[in-house]
Amino acid sequence: MEEVLQFGGFLLMDYAAMVVYAKRAVRYSKSLLDAQKPENSAAFYGASLLFLWMVVFSGLPVIVIFLFLYSALLLYFLLFFGNGLPVALFASGTFMFHIADLYMLLFGIFSLNCDICSMKVFRGNYRYLVLVLLVILVSTICLEIFSRVIDQAAIQILIGNKRQLRFAATSLMFIDIYLLILSVVYDSSTYTGLILMFLVVTAVLLVGAFYTSFLHAVRMSVLERYESEFKDMESQLEQSNRSLGKLKDEAYTDVLTGAASRRYGLLKLDRMVQERKQFSVALIDLDGLKKVNDNLGHQEGDRYLVGVSHALSGFFGAKYVCRLGGDEFLAILPDKTEQEAAVLMEEACRNMEEAFRSQDMAFGPSVSYGIAQFDLLGAGSVSGLLELADRRMYEMKRKRHKMRQ
Incomplete structure (x- = not known):
């Protein structure tokens, strides 16, 4: 049991x-x-x-x-x-x-x-x-x-x-x-x-x-x-890097002319100032852009801007020419004094005229420019450098205006 x-x-x-x-x-x-x-x-x-x-x-x-x-x-x-x-x-x-x-x-x-x-x-x-x-x-x-x-x-x-x-x-x-x-x-x-x-x-x-x-x-x-x-x-990072590179290119490139953008130019000047390098800048303004736009249309005005941009980039190098906005361009001239920069700008203007003639443009290029040298400012800044170049550019405009009168 x-x-x-x-x-x-x-x-x-x-x-x-x-x-x-x-x-x-x-x-x-x-x-x-x-x-x-x-x-x-x-x-x-x-x-x-x-x-x-x-x-x-x-x-x-x-x-x-x-x-x-x-x-x-x-x-x-x-x-x-x-x-x-x-x-x-x-x-x-x-x-x-x-x-x-x-x-x-x-x-x-x-x-x-x-x-x-x-x-x-x-x-x-x-x-x-x-x-x-x-x-x-x-x-x-x-x-x-x-x-x-x-x-x-x-x-x-x-x-x-x-x-x-x-x-x-x-x-x-x-x-x-x-x-x-x-x-x-x-x-x-x-x-x-x-x-x-x-x-x-x-x-x-x-x-x-x-x-x-x-x-x-x-x-x-x-x-x-x-x-x-x-x-x-890794693939996402590569894609992000490509997207970032594309955004960077877009941020550093002017859409219309293909020249470097204002942001790129100012960053490049800041870096050169921090490195205390000798250089000069030429602030370039297109004469008669409004007249071209009014008489021939904005399409021809765009051709004017693009033609000047290509001529300057071909002469100075694409990474040294940027469009500041509107009808203003900036040329950066490393290791050049004001005198040397002036000689180069005169040669660049002649080169521009030849480029326009070869393209059968309905108008000729005309630019005013002001040149400033960095090392002459001592402990100056980018804004001071551009301000000096801007004053000299408007002095050239006024002189040309008086000569035409």
Whole structure:
């Protein structure tokens, strides 16, 4: 009677432990995978009772029980989760490995300590229920440790990496097949100490093999994700640099004439002033632009601006000529004194006239300019330099106006 009560008590504990493990396993699976159907509590109770009956009362070989469990797990992940076959193989293989490996490990230890020599005698005894209870409890503990120690985000990255997922699932399948082959030993007529020690040692080694392949797949998946993200960031950075370069070009280039912009010219002057270099500037104003616009139209006025800009850029160099705005241009003359700059400007005007004649322009170019030398200002500034050049430019305009009168 006492033995019957022990058997019934352990049977109830096995059933309760199996329900708890099933619920935790499903909850953990749902936290990682995309569940397609809601949780059904009745399914846990029925499945747990069916599996417990198969393990304890059916008398089926262990390999058959494991094959049934593996098939049920695979079908469960295929039906209730929408992640595809590789994920189902990986998930079912992981659960199957822990259950089968722990069973083999604890079976070996239990049989050595209790002097069990036959599965037939073992299954008819309450001690077999103790073994089943230990397997379920240790499986539950391992599941909790696994969920807390292994980075769940890294597992999700592995699930999203098809190549590494196939590697992990294939490795698991080979390990599980090996465990299934070894399970034939459980049903042998007699056990020897050597066989049981072999099962214990093999179970420990298989844990190492499983986690080595599993962690390798996880690390490679994370590494590939980082490499992919780095390449994306690198591509975005290159795109940003190209966009920045384009914006910079637009900011430093005058849209109409193609000459350097006012911003570029002022920045260049600031840099040259800070470096205390000797240079001169020529502030150039187009004479008669309003007359061209009024008489011939703004299109011809634009041609006038473009023609002067191209002539000046061709003579002084594109990076030394900028349009300040309207009909004003600035020419920067490095290492030139005012006298040298004046000679160059006269030559530039002659070059401009020849360029306009070769293009059959309906009008000739006429510019007024003022020249200023930086080193004559001592500790001067860019604004002071341009102000001096501007005054001299208007002096030339006034003189020309008086001569025409």
